[in-house]
Amino acid sequence: LNKKVTIKDIAEKAGVGISTVSRALNGYAIMKEDTRERILQISREMNYVPNAAARMLVTRGTATTTIALLIPVVAHQFFFEIISNIQSYLKTQDIHLMVFNTDRGHESVIHHIIGMHMAGVLVLGDPPLLPSEERLLELHRIPLLYVDRHDDNCNYITFDNTYGGQLAAQYFIKKECKKVLMMGITDRTTQQTERFSGFRVEIAKHSPHIQVNELCINQERESYEISKTVLNDKSLDGIFYFTDFMGFGGIQAKLETSSKVLLVGYDDIFPSKFMKLTTVRQSTKVLGHEAAKGMASMVIDPNFANIKNGFQKILDPELVIRQN
Amino acid sequence: LNKKVTIKDIAEKAGVGISTVSRALNGYAIMKEDTRERILQISREMNYVPNAAARMLVTRGTATTTIALLIPVVAHQFFFEIISNIQSYLKTQDIHLMVFNTDRGHESVIHHIIGMHMAGVLVLGDPPLLPSEERLLELHRIPLLYVDRHDDNCNYITFDNTYGGQLAAQYFIKKECKKVLMMGITDRTTQQTERFSGFRVEIAKHSPHIQVNELCINQERESYEISKTVLNDKSLDGIFYFTDFMGFGGIQAKLETSSKVLLVGYDDIFPSKFMKLTTVRQSTKVLGHEAAKGMASMVIDPNFANIKNGFQKILDPELVIRQN
DNA sequence: CTGAAAGCGCTTACAG
DNA sequence: CTGAAAGCGCTTACAG
Numbered sequence: 001l002n003k004k005v006t007i008k009d010i011a012e013k014a015g016v017g018i019s020t021v022s023r024a025l026n027g028y029a030i031m032k033e034d035t036r037e038r039i040l041q042i043s044r045e046m047n048y049v050p051n052a053a054a055r056m057l058v059t060r061g062t063a064t065t066t067i068a069l070l071i072p073v074v075a076h077q078f079f080f081e082i083i084s085n086i087q088s089y090l091k092t093q094d095i096h097l098m099v100f101n102t103d104r105g106h107e108s109v110i111h112h113i114i115g116m117h118m119a120g121v122l123v124l125g126d127p128p129l130l131p132s133e134e135r136l137l138e139l140h141r142i143p144l145l146y147v148d149r150h151d152d153n154c155n156y157i158t159f160d161n162t163y164g165g166q167l168a169a170q171y172f173i174k175k176e177c178k179k180v181l182m183m184g185i186t187d188r189t190t191q192q193t194e195r196f197s198g199f200r201v202e203i204a205k206h207s208p209h210i211q212v213n214e215l216c217i218n219q220e221r222e223s224y225e226i227s228k229t230v231l232n233d234k235s236l237d238g239i240f241y242f243t244d245f246m247g248f249g250g251i252q253a254k255l256e257t258s259s260k261v262l263l264v265g266y267d268d269i270f271p272s273k274f275m276k277l278t279t280v281r282q283s284t285k286v287l288g289h290e291a292a293k294g295m296a297s298m299v300i301d302p303n304f305a306n307i308k309n310g311f312q313k314i315l316d317p318e319l320v321i322r323q324n
Numbered sequence: 325l326n327k328k329v330t331i332k333d334i335a336e337k338a339g340v341g342i343s344t345v346s347r348a349l350n351g352y353a354i355m356k357e358d359t360r361e362r363i364l365q366i367s368r369e370m371n372y373v374p375n376a377a378a379r380m381l382v383t384r385g386t387a388t389t390t391i392a393l394l395i396p397v398v399a400h401q402f403f404f405e406i407i408s409n410i411q412s413y414l415k416t417q418d419i420h421l422m423v424f425n426t427d428r429g430h431e432s433v434i435h436h437i438i439g440m441h442m443a444g445v446l447v448l449g450d451p452p453l454l455p456s457e458e459r460l461l462e463l464h465r466i467p468l469l470y471v472d473r474h475d476d477n478c479n480y481i482t483f484d485n486t487y488g489g490q491l492a493a494q495y496f497i498k499k500e501c502k503k504v505l506m507m508g509i510t511d512r513t514t515q516q517t518e519r520f521s522g523f524r525v526e527i528a529k530h531s532p533h534i535q536v537n538e539l540c541i542n543q544e545r546e547s548y549e550i551s552k553t554v555l556n557d558k559s560l561d562g563i564f565y566f567t568d569f570m571g572f573g574g575i576q577a578k579l580e581t582s583s584k585v586l587l588v589g590y591d592d593i594f595p596s597k598f599m600k601l602t603t604v605r606q607s608t609k610v611l612g613h614e615a616a617k618g619m620a621s622m623v624i625d626p627n628f629a630n631i632k633n634g635f636q637k638i639l640d641p642e643l644v645i646r647q648n
Numbered sequence: 649c650t651g652a653a654a655g656c657g658c659t660t661a662c663a664g
Numbered sequence: 665c666t667g668a669a670a671g672c673g674c675t676t677a678c679a680g
Binding site for chain 1: 665666667668669671672673674
Binding site: 056 | 390
């Protein structure tokens with residue numbers, strides 16, 4: 001009753017050999033058309049579904065191309081937008097996506113990926129894989145691409161954070177601010193460091209008289225409270241937030257205190273437009289699309305020479321000015 | 325060079341039979357501890373990774389539990405939040421999630437799911453599976469759960485849209501509105517119909533003097549433009565939007581026209597809080613969590629009696645009042 | 649405690 | 665055009 005039907009069952013019912021059934025099912029091999037028709041008909045009647053494991057075992061995973069996508073435990077809005085855009089491209093290439101939500105040690109996940117003969121691995125944001133995991137993938141000739149993360153020894157696609165910081169700085173300069181604050185997260189990421197240093201350098205270079213301070217908070221969600229406090233300082237006329245999410249808290253604080261402070265965020269996620277937050281846009285559409293495209297080409301390309309670090313791309317963010 | 329190492333290779337190197345290697349690798353069987361140690365050591369040195377296909381073929385998919393999640397082509401914010409919450413629960417159960425972004429006909433996807441011995445299928449929103457696909461899954465004893473969609477013959481978990489409409493209506497009544505508009509999408513879904521009818525009935529029952537109109541637009545994104553036009557009618561003092569996304573357009577229009585119209589959305593997605601949009605909340609956390617929990621229990625439970633429609637859950641939305 | 653053998657369901661040369 | 669046979673890599677009774 002619960003036994004799955006196999007090509008053997010179909011062969012029996014059709015009075016042919018199993019190889020004939022296999023050929024009929026796969027479509028391409030040459031054979032008598034009416035035998036094929038009959039076999040197809042029978043297999044349909046019997047609700048036959050091929051056993052992917054068996055097929056994979058023999059074809060060594062050429063059947064369906066599946067790409068693994070590792071996302072951080074706490075995925076922010078920004079990541080979801082990227083995922084969505086990766087998906088929409090991959091779909092056109094008939095590539096499946098398997099999403100893994102990983103925390104400590106990806107090890108078992110990597111094993112799963114290799115064992116399942118997946119065609120490639122996309123790692124979104126932090127943390128990176130362990131060196132041993134990277135090596136394992138390399139050994140198995142599975143391309144790895146870091147998305148939104150920079151690593152010279154690997155394939156990656158990311159945005160230029162230093163340049164993004166510069167863009168923000170230029171805006172504060174243009175608006176003739178005198179005293180600006182950079183608000184970030186205590187647990188500093190490379191991204192934050194780069195954005196802030198790009199910001200600092202740009203200011204120092206063109207308007208060294210502007211006073212720049214840095215304040216780090218523990219959680220992004222604390223941004224509203226802290227911003228409100230910070231706005232007590234009436235001489236403060238600009239805040240550069242590490243992320244738009246933090247910027248939202250800033251906007252609320254600004255509205256409530258009727259402050260005229262200049263706010264700039266980073267990312268341009270979905271709500272930013274509605275919140276009218278000026279921000280440094282990192283187009284998730286471009287990033288997702290390019291990441292998927294890069295991965296697809298690596299998967300398809302039989303030349304594996306560039307598998308480890310042949311694909312490295314840095315995209316430019318852009319300043320989006322809004323009135324809030 | 326590129327040949328994958330198998331248990332046979334390990335067996336040779338270790339000077340034992342392949343069954344011994346298998347036992348050592350799987351951990352549970354009883355055997356001499358030092359042989360196991362040695363084999364494990366060797367397999368590590370050789371960078372061995374088990375072939376999941378082979379294992380699946382013999383164990384019939386008991387190895388890793390993977391659940392398929394089908395999402396609509398155009399996934400909105402609301403869905404991403406659900407996915408995120410589904411993920412976070414499944415992770416605790418050590419269940420993997422494979423996300424499929426489907427459009428016309430899921431057929432091939434369903435075959436893939438069955439062939440891969442996946443443990444269950446979650447379908448988010450519309451469209452539902454074809455009857456033939458549902459039957460196929462049933463035949464293969466793969467539980468199916470519709471999320472955010474109602475279907476008496478199947479397992480499902482969803483929110484009560486009629487009640488949601490009532491909640492919204494009650495708010496307009498309480499605020500003593502005289503003339504309200506329901507703004508929806510031309511391409512009516514069951515959800516919209518239920519929300520609006522719940523709304524209408526509630527008004528008719530308690531405040532029949534309130535004038536209720538309905539206006540359907542083609543795209544959610546047109547909401548801003550249309551709202552602005554609609555607000556020319558100064559007697560209009562309330563708009564009930566089918567979704568928060570549409571409500572955002574309304575808020576912009578309201579701000580620009582300095583109108584005092586009462587706006588209510590539906591969903592309570594991420595930006596709604598920042599936009600200060602009063603809305604009918606459908607907690608994605610509860611929905612995602614409950615969906616994942618329900619699926620996990622179906623997957624684990626060896627009693628398949630209730631596989632088809634034994635799990636049916638309707639959650640209550642709640643009104644969230646904000647000042648905008 | 650361990651090895652030889654059978655078998656999971658499929659594909660693909662190899663002979664007809 | 666089609667069938668018998670080998671083999672993909674693994675697990676699991678079955679004998680030692």
